[in-house]
Amino acid sequence: xxxxxxxxxxxENNVMTASPENLTLLLYNGALKFIYQGKMNIEQDxxxxxxxxxxxxxxxxxxxxxxxxxxxxISQNLRALYTYILEKLLDGxxxxxxxxxxEAAAMVTELRDTxxxxxxxxxxxx
Numbered sequence: 646x647x648x649x650x651x652x653x654x655x656x657e658n659n660v661m662t663a664s665p666e667n668l669t670l671l672l673y674n675g676a677l678k679f680i681y682q683g684k685m686n687i688e689q690d691x692x693x694x695x696x697x698x699x700x701x702x703x704x705x706x707x708x709x710x711x712x713x714x715x716x717x718x719i720s721q722n723l724r725a726l727y728t729y730i731l732e733k734l735l736d737g738x739x740x741x742x743x744x745x746x747x748e749a750a751a752m753v754t755e756l757r758d759t760x761x762x763x764x765x766x767x768x769x770x771x
Contacts, residue, residue, distance in 0.1 A: 666764050669709070673757035676705040680734070680750045687741045699738040699746070706730050706753075726752060 663671060679702035686695035710727040713720040730749045737745035 666760075666767070670757065670760055670764070672705050672709055673753055673760060676702045676709075676753050677750060677757065679705070680746055680753065683737065684743055684746045684750075687737075687743060687746075692741070695741065696738060699734055702749075703731060703734050703738075706734065723756075726756065 679698045682698035683695045683702065686692075686698060706727050710724060710731075713723055713727075715721070715724075730752050733745045733749035733752075736742055737749065
């Protein structure tokens with residue numbers, strides 16, 4: 646039996662044991678990672694790799710969107726933001742538009758940073 650890369654094993658364990666709050670944070674960070682990879686690959690004229698990275702970012706945003714609990718008002722707002730981010734990612738992928746990817750990254754960064762703050766506030770109230 647082949648031994649798994651220790652770093653990959655650590656990452657997998659990190660995801661499998663993450664709280665829902667931390668998992669959301671990991672998803673935001675993953676989306677940003679793939680947006681930046683897509684952007685870098687566009688700049689290096691590697692269309693295939695840019696497409697693959699942007700699709701992975703889209704998959705993460707789809708997952709965040711699909712898991713919204715629509716009984717809360719904020720979920721409506723998040724759904725609209727996720728839809729807009731997906732539009733920017735699609736535009737960035739089809740047209741290899743760096744500006745569209747930058748806009749998507751800025752929005753995901755803001756959502757991630759807001760989520761981090763909410764996590765801090767929730768910890769102080771426990």
